[in-house]
Amino acid sequence: MPSGWSWVVHILYFLLSICCLRGAGALVQSCGYITPESPVLAIGSSFTAWCILNESCLDYGNIYASQIIWKTKRSVVPKEQYREINRTVSSVTFNDTSTLATPLTCNILADGHLEQNIYGIDVRLGLPPEKPENLSCIVHQTSRSRFSMNCTWNPGRATFLDTEFWLRTRWPQETFNDCKAAVVNNSCLIPDVQFFVNLEVWVEAKNDLGMMESEHLLFDPVDMVKPLPPQNLSVTSGILPTVLKLSWENRIIPAEMELKFNILYKISDSPDWMEVPPEDTASTRTSFTVQGLKPYTEYVFSLRCMKRDGLGYWSDRSEEKSGVTIEDRPSKGPPLWRKIDTSHSPASWTVHLMWKELDHYEANGIILHYEVTIKARSPLSRPLEKHSVNTTNLTLELPKGTYDVTVTAHNSVGSSPASVLLIPASNSKASVKNVRAAPHAGRLWVHWIAPNSHVAKYVIEWYEMSNNSSYVTEWQQEPGSSQSTFLKGDIKPFKCYQITVYPLYADGQGNGQSTKAYLKQDYPVKGPTIQTKKVGKTEAILTWKHLSVDDQNGFIKNYIIFYKTISGNETAAKVDPSKTEYTLSSLSSDTLYTVRMAAYTEVGGKSGPVFTFTTQKFGKGEIEAIVVPVCLAFLMSVLLGVLFFFNKRDLIKKYIWPNVPDPSKSNIAQWSPQAPAKHNFSSKDQMYPEGSFTDVSVVEIEADDKKSFSEQDLKPFDLLKKEKSTSEGHSSGIGGSSCMSSPRQSVSDSDEGESTQNTSSTVQYSTVVLNGYRDQIPSVQVFSRSESTQPLLDSEERSEDNLGDATSPRHQYFKQNCSQDETNPGESHFERAKQNTPPINEEDLVGLPPMQISGQSSQSYGFEPQKNMQEAALAGALFPSTEGQTVIPETLGINAATVEEMPKSYLPQTVRQGGYMPQ
């Protein structure tokens, strides 16, 4: 940008000069100029510029210094900063150049207030260089005899100007070419240096505002050398199995520099480098024998060098080379353990001997085979057994006893010391204490407290606990001096391991002590499934099962039971992990609760399924407290009722089950004025010897007193008249329904609907057995009491006309009831009736008219009417009076008269005072 403005200024200057030509052929001349020309100013310093007008312009243009206007870029400089030196010179002063803009121009306000530029300068602002600091040099070896020196420094602040940095070097008698920092301003490379002469080195920084020098360094370049690393490194194995010899080439001649070395080495599969002691490699050399190595082990080597006295820098590390030490005999016997199976035979054991492969550094070579010896101790007398195997296990069948087992490993050089194990161990020795296991650094760490006795070694057994019955036991052996170790195996996270520590003594073995541990814990797979064991009014006993070990994923620290009502807040109860039962108390009665249970490890918890239950409405004993008194009260009531019933039995019977005389048993002769003498009462006396009427209702009917009967009472008479034409049968409807229900249409069947309507006002009729079947005419009209509301039949109405044979109708009557009577004519009809009771079947019941079922009497099963009729007949014959109830003979007489007056029909019984009156 400054150069751009400079161009503008010069163009203006050129144009002004043209304007100021004085005649043709004259030289171009400006009206003035500014001094200093293109100054370089330190930022913040003061600056004064002068504008000097040419005398010629004064003459031709009337231009004077007082008319000068100073401008920075496009801004007019305040007049206060002007100073008119004389009529041709004007100066402007800037106390602080920080804000000075370029270009600075000198202008004239000519006539007509036309501003004309006289001259302009470009002002460059910047800073002088600072003193370069921290100068340091390093001499790089580039080839066997070539060295270059690179020096770096801190150039300091930015100067905003072109600043040159020169690296200067010299001897006392000679000054060398300077090195100019070209690409960067803080380093320079000198391609060739001489050793063993002190070289003076410094840096000069220079720009338009000044020059600064760094501190002068005086050093011998040989003390700043970073040599090339040794090359062609080779490794060779020696005679001994613990040494390797290194050889290499140095790339710096000893005359120039004595070297020391730093030899690094490591086992090839190890990340850790080891170092040969520096004092062993502190002199120039081209080979070194590394000692103390492990046999049959591959080592990797690398080395570097630097000036022997330690001045200068370490070289880069050489290329890595590896070598293998030769084999040696195994340093120790293989770790040995056993598993004894006693289940096959009571007299022998199956002994599974197991040993582990030696570590590489213990095997000291390739193990070719193992030798196993089994020596029986007394009292067994068995020869020494020897086995040579290539595997790491051996199974033997041994008689029960004590054996010394040894295992040795063999390689090409020799055999290892023997590993000894006593079988079986007595387990009577002291065991370890306080076995603990915990994860540490990604592995499972086991710690125990050693017993007081001297322990030869320890065996740590472990297996992964699982619901599966099959598991693999792993083991490892530790020296007797250790009290902790890491499990060496594939230990999985979230799995529970049962770890057992056995101490092995020279003459036995201690009991194993166990612990459980997780390498890493997690949430349980699921929560426990909870259920109720017992639910009460305000409490509930919850029960659950422990999570299986596969589901635990860690040690269960505790359970938490969450329970709530549908609308209530959730309540949590912490439960010890050893529990499997918990009682929720203070619950609301008759309330639905949801409950779930979470199992927590140290990582977190997981809830099981939600379970619901409802608390009881009544507590324990409350129901009993209510039911027992109620029952007692009921029993008392029943008891009192029974007592009352017995006390008032007759009275109750009178009103509820009044005795109805059986008209069929009655002696119609006594009733009917036409045949009173024909009626044989003697037979009745025999038939109903103890028959008596408990009560007799009297139906008083007056021929003229029709008004005393309601229309309902009289209605059946109408019906009866109607049915005369349709029914030829002579069934009463009771007997017919039981034995002669079909094919003839019974009156009750046809009149069912009306009968139902008359249920409430049932009028009990007496069934009149007045004739035999078909053409048989009963000699005596027999009136049998019936509660049927059916109208009487024509044949029955005609019975009075056929009175002649008193015995025959009775036979016919019982024939109607049951045809079996014909087979035993000699028996009494009463006995036969009794015998006929069982044949009552469902068909009979179905065949009964509804009226009979809904009737208030209980004689609806065929034989009851007979009995009642018998009783009624008996009552009619004897007129007994029981319990003060009196049968009024006049009434009977009236009844008889009434029958006479209405020979073709029977009057309905009228209930008076809850009883039936014999007709």
Add this chain to the structure above:
Amino acid sequence: MKFIPTGVASLLLVMHCRLVAGKALPVDSPSPLCEKKYTCSNKVFEQIRKQVILLNGTAQELFNIYVKWQGDTFRNHTDKLCNPDTIFFPAFHVNQTSEKKEIVVALYKIFAFLNASLGNITRDQEELNPKVTELLERLNNTTKTTRGLMVNLSCLLCTRYNVSQVDVIYGESTKGKNLFKKKQQGCQVLAKYVQVISKAAQVLLPHINDV
């Protein structure tokens, strides 16, 4: 690092084609030897010893490579053509028991001569074998080491032993001689150099401590 040939070149011009004898003089007045202000390091003698050892270690190789590139005649008749006894070389009559100052002065004399001779040889070889970097590089390295050695010796002489002037003899210039003579003179000088530097290295064994 290019050296400005202020010292050697001017001396060669002044002593053109003549042997110049010199002797050590005490520092009484400003002299060309001590006109520069020196700041000797504490281990300057050790530096001198290492420089001599370095030169001794490379002298034989330099001679061999020189002979190698001078043609079959020189390769086949090295002993005869390059006989060091037939050429002048400053005497080096000090031993390990000599005073250190004497040793330093003696070293100064031989290396002043060697420095001038290497200048001639290098110039001639740049003409004769301009592309043989193997030789030219070694000649330059030896020359630079020699000049560095001169710096250290001057420092010791001026600041430690207060010797401001040493009479030195420079070798015969080869300018104007034929190629064979140039090659032969160079060969003879380098052969002598091998002998002398070896002796110097013996004198400067490590048991001589820094002064």
